[in-house]
Structure formats: structure tokens, C-alpha cells
Amino acid sequence: MVWIFGGVLLALAVLILVGAYWAYSFSYKRVNKTPEQETDYSAYKEYKDDIQALLEHMESLPYEWVTTKSYDGLQLWGRYFASRPGAPLVILFHGYRSSVKRDCVGGIKLCHALGYNVLAVDQRAHQRSEGHALTFGVKERRDALSWTQFAQKEWGKDYPIFLYGVSMGAATVMMAADLPLPEEVKGIIADCGYNSPRDIIRTVCGYNHWPIGPAYFLARVAAIVFGNFDPESASAEKALSKTKIPLLLIHGDEDDFVPYPMSGICYQACASEKEFLTVHGARHAISYLVDTPLYEKTVTDFFKKHIGSETVTA
Numbered sequence: 001m002v003w004i005f006g007g008v009l010l011a012l013a014v015l016i017l018v019g020a021y022w023a024y025s026f027s028y029k030r031v032n033k034t035p036e037q038e039t040d041y042s043a044y045k046e047y048k049d050d051i052q053a054l055l056e057h058m059e060s061l062p063y064e065w066v067t068t069k070s071y072d073g074l075q076l077w078g079r080y081f082a083s084r085p086g087a088p089l090v091i092l093f094h095g096y097r098s099s100v101k102r103d104c105v106g107g108i109k110l111c112h113a114l115g116y117n118v119l120a121v122d123q124r125a126h127q128r129s130e131g132h133a134l135t136f137g138v139k140e141r142r143d144a145l146s147w148t149q150f151a152q153k154e155w156g157k158d159y160p161i162f163l164y165g166v167s168m169g170a171a172t173v174m175m176a177a178d179l180p181l182p183e184e185v186k187g188i189i190a191d192c193g194y195n196s197p198r199d200i201i202r203t204v205c206g207y208n209h210w211p212i213g214p215a216y217f218l219a220r221v222a223a224i225v226f227g228n229f230d231p232e233s234a235s236a237e238k239a240l241s242k243t244k245i246p247l248l249l250i251h252g253d254e255d256d257f258v259p260y261p262m263s264g265i266c267y268q269a270c271a272s273e274k275e276f277l278t279v280h281g282a283r284h285a286i287s288y289l290v291d292t293p294l295y296e297k298t299v300t301d302f303f304k305k306h307i308g309s310e311t312v313t314a
Helices: 002-027 042-060 105-113 140-155 168-175 197-207 212-225 236-240 261-269 292-307
Strands: 064-069 075-081 089-093 117-122 161-166 185-191 247-252 274-279
Touching: 002 212, 042 105, 064 140, 075 105, 075 140, 089 105, 089 140, 089 168, 105 117, 105 292, 117 140, 140 161, 140 168, 161 168, 168 185, 168 236, 185 292, 197 212, 236 261, 247 261, 247 292, 261 274, 274 292
Parallel strands: 089 117, 089 161, 161 185, 185 247, 247 274
Antiparallel strands: 064 075, 075 117
């Protein structure tokens, strides 16, 4: 009986590990996309011409590749779009299995028009940056801290910094809010972010019609065993409840991936000065495209409010 019981336990453990590795490959493992795949999200079809114009605008701007080391030794890369010395710096973070070219082109255009310097980073395990696993913001939040430290070492400290993210990038910058960021970080802009890795993973399990409890159990085991992180070790809610950095939340009320109420949860949790822009009719990560004038005005006003209108040149 003991041998039978031991065999059953071993078989169960093997099944869990096999399932967990599948979950790791499905959810966390690095996936290198081709340029053609970077803008293939179905919600973009209506805005194809606008997206192409934004891409062409970004590619027309001079930039240089810069690099820094993450806290755990990965080589991280980003595009630096220089405007003028001493101008505000906006550090942009793209979303899950996405890219600067898909999520950040609107922000790059706006910040360039304002005369700001822009650092648009490749998140760990994406594009040029090293890493075998993305971690839904758990490790990426510390990369955000590394990028602020890099910026101050590279370009000095006499300018304001803003952290600006879309989707997982939004969760990344919110989850960084309670880290020892430089005092020059004047604000955080979070476009369609989620309140915690746990909740978004459970939500995606539901989207796929998997039993949420067992599926999330496997996903968490996968993260811990193969991704070397725990999705429950950090959250935007926890970080925002401890921050003093002003926050601007943006979310489309027809988001079909990150539920709109998740930004409401973040808003309620936030202990600092905060604003919330709802873009009516916007699906996931396209609020900029759905109402460009409103989006740009809201973000520009947020910049002006927290750095002084004299620094805004457009």
C-alpha cells in the first residue's frame, strides 16, 4: 500500500509539473514576435492608417539605443529620443508580449511635441532585452527603478521624470510606486493597467473557459518553479496604497482584455493625488486612438500640473 500511495503521489507530482510547464510556456515564456505581428491586434483594424502614421513618425525621429543592467543581471535595452538637455524625461513601458511599436507610438509623438526627452524601453524578455520569462510586473517594477537610476547617472538629476506605461507596462509603473524611486519622479501615468498579477491571470483563465481555481494553481506553480517569481508577491494595489507620487489612470470602458473596473480598484487604493480618465468606447490599449484630443489634453495637463507650465513648450 505504501508503494502504491507513493506511486500515486509521484504520478500526481509529475502531472502537476507537466501542466505547470505548459502553463509557463503559455503565459510567461519569452515569445519573439516578427515586426508584422507587432500590430496584429484586431481592435487596431479600424485605426490602421492612424497607427501607420504614428509608426512612421516614430521611425522618422532620431534616437539612440541605450542599455543598463537589471537588478538580477539582465541586459535591458531602450530607445532614447533626445529633445533638449534638462527637459522632462518620460520613460515608457509597453505591455504583455507587445512592443514599443505597438503600445508607445502615441506617447512618443505627444512627448516629442511637448519637447520632452523620451526613453522607450524594451521590457525584460521582449525584443532586445534579455530574459526568458516575463513576470506581469513583479520583476519589471524593479526594472523601472533601474531605468530611473540609469537616467540620472547618464543625464544628470536636474529634470523631472515621469513613468508612463500601457497594459502590463501600466501595471509595471504602478507596482513600482512604492519602491525608492528618485524624488525627481513627479508622476505616474497608467493606461489600462491591472490591479494585480493574480487577478489578471485569473481573469485570463476565465476568458479561456478554464476552471479558474485549478488553472490559477498551475499558473502560480509555473511562475514559481519555471519563472522564478510569485505572482502574489506584488500588486499595484499594495504599491499605490503606500505611494506619494501623483497618479493618472486612463482606461477604455470597453476594454476586452484588462477589465475596466481594475483601474477603479487602483484608483481607490491610491494614497496619493490621483486622476482617472475614462475613454468611452475604447477597447484594450487604444484609448489614444479612440479620442486623441481628449487623451493628449489630459496627459499634457497632468504634466503641466506636476512640473510647471513653463517647462511645456507645446
